[in-house]
Amino acid sequence: MTAGADEAGRGPLAxxxxxxxxxxxxxxxxLLICSGLKDSKKLTEAAREKIFxxxxxIGVIWRxxxxxxxxxxxxxxxxxxxxTMRESILALPRAVEYVIVDGxxxxxGLSIRQFPxxxxxxxxxxTMAASIIAKVLRDRTMKRLDAIYPxxxxxxxxxxxxxxxxxxxxxxxxxxxHRLSFKLL
Numbered sequence: 001m002t003a004g005a006d007e008a009g010r011g012p013l014a015x016x017x018x019x020x021x022x023x024x025x026x027x028x029x030x031l032l033i034c035s036g037l038k039d040s041k042k043l044t045e046a047a048r049e050k051i052f053x054x055x056x057x058i059g060v061i062w063r064x065x066x067x068x069x070x071x072x073x074x075x076x077x078x079x080x081x082x083x084t085m086r087e088s089i090l091a092l093p094r095a096v097e098y099v100i101v102d103g104x105x106x107x108x109g110l111s112i113r114q115f116p117x118x119x120x121x122x123x124x125x126x127t128m129a130a131s132i133i134a135k136v137l138r139d140r141t142m143k144r145l146d147a148i149y150p151x152x153x154x155x156x157x158x159x160x161x162x163x164x165x166x167x168x169x170x171x172x173x174x175x176x177x178h179r180l181s182f183k184l185l
Contacts, residue, residue: 001094003112004126005085006102008040008134010077012159013169014152014178015142016066017077019084020134021092021099022126023061029125031058039122040135052136055129062129063091064137073181082107088130100124102131149175 001023009017024032035054036047043051055062065087067080075083086107089099098113102120117124121131139158146155152168152175159165169184178184 001096002126003089003092003096003099004102004120004124004128004130005089005099005107006121006127006131006134007081007084008131008138009159010081011161012142012179013161013165013182013184014069014154014159014175015145016068016138017072017081017084018064018066018134018138018141019081019086019088020062020064020130020137021085021088021096022055022129022133023092023094023096024126024129028058028060032060032125032129037125037128037132039119039128040131042122043132045139048132048136048139051129051132055133060129061092061094062133063088064133065091066137066141069177069179072179076181077179078105086110100127102127145177149177 003021003023005021007019040048065084067084072080096112100120101114101116104116104118106114106116120127142154142158151172153164157165
């Protein structure tokens, strides 16, 4: 059985990074491809939400884990991203023979055979689905955090370093969920 793994949230200045691992049957793979499955970055938010709903409706096996801003500051963003993917893979309820990891690195501490593939999130259905799950979960988290810290505009930019976000940091200082190891201004 093959799994795909990806993460969302390496570039933002605030909030968690989320990793996801997905296993698809052949039937699920075909259904998702026909439904418009592709790299999460090439889909609108509404399209990601639609495919996320289909993923759940057809019973896709997936797991996701997140690393908080504090863990990111402690480990660094790369290690935190790899950690979320490893924990997601290890949480899958079925044994996986190998995993296709988006990017050019293997995940440390994982005994399963791994194949890092640059742009796997645009070419491997399991990894495309993992990218969508990670992105949807992270975006939903940032919308909830926007209700707590509305002055930063997290619902709009999801913590990415936009001009608006940097202006809010300059005006209000970092929030409790900002990644202090990142250059905020």
